[in-house]
Amino acid sequence: MTQKIIGIDLGGTSVKFAILTKDGDVQDKWSIATNILDEGSHIVPDIIASLKDRLNDLGLTKDDILGIGMGSPGAINRDKGTVVGAYNLNWKTVQPVKEQIESALGIPFFIDNDANVAALGEKWKGAGENDPDVVFVTLGTGVGGGVVAGGNLIHGAGGAGGEIGHMVVDFDAPIMCTCGKLGCLETVTSATGIVNLGRRYAQTYAGDSELKRLIDSGEDVTAKVIFDLAKKGDVLGKIVYENFSRYLGIACANIACLLNPSAIVIGGGVSAAGDFLLDGLDEVFKANVFPQIIGSTKIKLAQLGNDAGIIGAASLVL
Amino acid sequence: MTQKIIGIDLGGTSVKFAILTKDGDVQDKWSIATNILDEGSHIVPDIIASLKDRLNDLGLTKDDILGIGMGSPGAINRDKGTVVGAYNLNWKTVQPVKEQIESALGIPFFIDNDANVAALGEKWKGAGENDPDVVFVTLGTGVGGGVVAGGNLIHGAGGAGGEIGHMVVDFDAPIMCTCGKLGCLETVTSATGIVNLGRRYAQTYAGDSELKRLIDSGEDVTAKVIFDLAKKGDVLGKIVYENFSRYLGIACANIACLLNPSAIVIGGGVSAAGDFLLDGLDEVFKANVFPQIIGSTKIKLAQLGNDAGIIGAASLVL
Structure with a gap:
């Protein structure tokens, strides 16, 4: 089976997910509510749980997924995979998002800010051709x-x-x-x-x-x-x-x-x-x-x- | 011997040449007058003759040179290596510069416009660090x-x-x-x-x-x-x-x-x-x-x- 890629759009109201082919065709799409309580400490665990459930339902393992990419508000450290100062998520301190997701799922993780990620989307599969x-x-x-x-x-x-x-x-x-x-x-x-x-x-x-x-x-x-x-x-x-x-x-x-x-x-x-x-x-x-x-x-x-x-x-x- | 690179800055008054190390250190520098007579038809032959002379004087062959890069006025086709509409050179029609230089010297040739090339210079070895x-x-x-x-x-x-x-x-x-x-x-x-x-x-x-x-x-x-x-x-x-x-x-x-x-x-x-x-x-x-x-x-x-x-x-x- 050819590997898939996963995209996550993290926002203050909802977290949107999609499983795509490497050609960018969306094959599955879902979302969960963003729980910003307790300084946003539930957000990453919720994302991990939702991904585990969905992959399980679809009969997919980590070997079927080439990687996960995420767009997030706040200031991103792309190398370390951390986010800080995302106030609509209640994330005031540095959040080690990459470390948490990679250690829980064993799938390579990449992150950039939400505006850049939307630009990449329109460039790849939208008006940018x-x-x-x-x-x-x-x-x-x-x-x-x-x-x-x-x-x-x-x-x-x-x-x-x-x-x-x-x-x-x-x-x-x-x-x-x-x-x-x-x-x-x-x-x-x-x-x-x-x-x-x-x-x-x-x-x-x-x-x-x-x-x-x-x-x-x-x-x-x-x-x-x-x-x-x-x-x-x-x-x-x-x-x-x-x-x-x-x-x-x-x-x-x-x-x-x-x-x-x-x-x-x-x-x-x-x-x-x-x-x-x-x-x-x-x-x-x-x-x-x-x-x-x-x-x-x-x-x-x-x-x-x-x-x-x-x-x-x-x-x-x- | 490690290979050198050659840079040429083609202008309406003079053609400047340099032989550099791959680290961008200028080892030799000279120039010739730009002869724009006869619709600029002498320019490329003059460049070829000057390069041949200098390489000969220095005891260098084409195998000692990794490639030649040139900055030129006018509209450049980088893939084809042609220049058109360089009016201060009297080049009104398409000039197959890359073809002429490569067939005469057997050294790979690259070309871009003069402003871009100056930007690359400052970026590489100047204020751009x-x-x-x-x-x-x-x-x-x-x-x-x-x-x-x-x-x-x-x-x-x-x-x-x-x-x-x-x-x-x-x-x-x-x-x-x-x-x-x-x-x-x-x-x-x-x-x-x-x-x-x-x-x-x-x-x-x-x-x-x-x-x-x-x-x-x-x-x-x-x-x-x-x-x-x-x-x-x-x-x-x-x-x-x-x-x-x-x-x-x-x-x-x-x-x-x-x-x-x-x-x-x-x-x-x-x-x-x-x-x-x-x-x-x-x-x-x-x-x-x-x-x-x-x-x-x-x-x-x-x-x-x-x-x-x-x-x-x-x-x-x-």
């Missing part, structure tokens, strides 16, 4: 990313490669970022950032707008509400959309000048706006990227959704 | 660059990786770049770009300034004149210097957020300003980069000067 040069940008509550260049995931000298959300792009009315800097991409293109833009432009926009009424009356507007209104022609909504496109489009153009990847893949909750998002972004991108790059670097939507993590994690084994 | 993640920015007549990430030179999908000069950074009063876009890094931080800034701020600056007098009286000011005046405290000169630092510092911060290289190495003629340049740049860089990156990514001055090309070219062989 397994090209050697792919950049992944995820627009969620924050803005994360991962860079694959020359076939390698780029961690950089201090492990902070792919911190795309902290590229400075807003020189108009820079907003303070959670990182302490001003004008980061995250402050204007994350789900929160889009709401920031709504409030910013509502202050000066005096015309007719449903979005303006919602904001002025203190309603809880979301990025989805803003983009839906923009699609329907709401003038303030369109102002937000155009500025979102401008900030993200220039960031993508600058990434492309540096790396000329075959694709910049946009994922995360905000990317649910789909072609509407892509259209505005592409226009700014093409106007601001080095002309020779138009054609070779394409802006694409992510294709794997929530599976990017388990698939990319499994690819760490290969 | 042979780290796997190093970005090189050259500030000359234009702004060029090269990206080494995860140990590999990054060419990207269309061969335009490292086009750092065309990152968009000026949103204040964007100047048209030779590439057709507005606000490129090159328009405000190349030698020409620094003069652009001098003219821009001279228009609105009304105070006392030697630089203002020079510009207003139509003198030919250069980047060197402007930086020398800034060093001496000329107020307009300092305004130019601060804005140059701001544009380049933000570009470097954004590069570091994406790649977290151990070093961003600044070379080219403008870098002769030395520590004065570094001080202003570093201040903006640190204020704008993701805080975790401060310490792991350092801004450094290039160390190899004109030798970066021959050394980096030779490294293509390895």
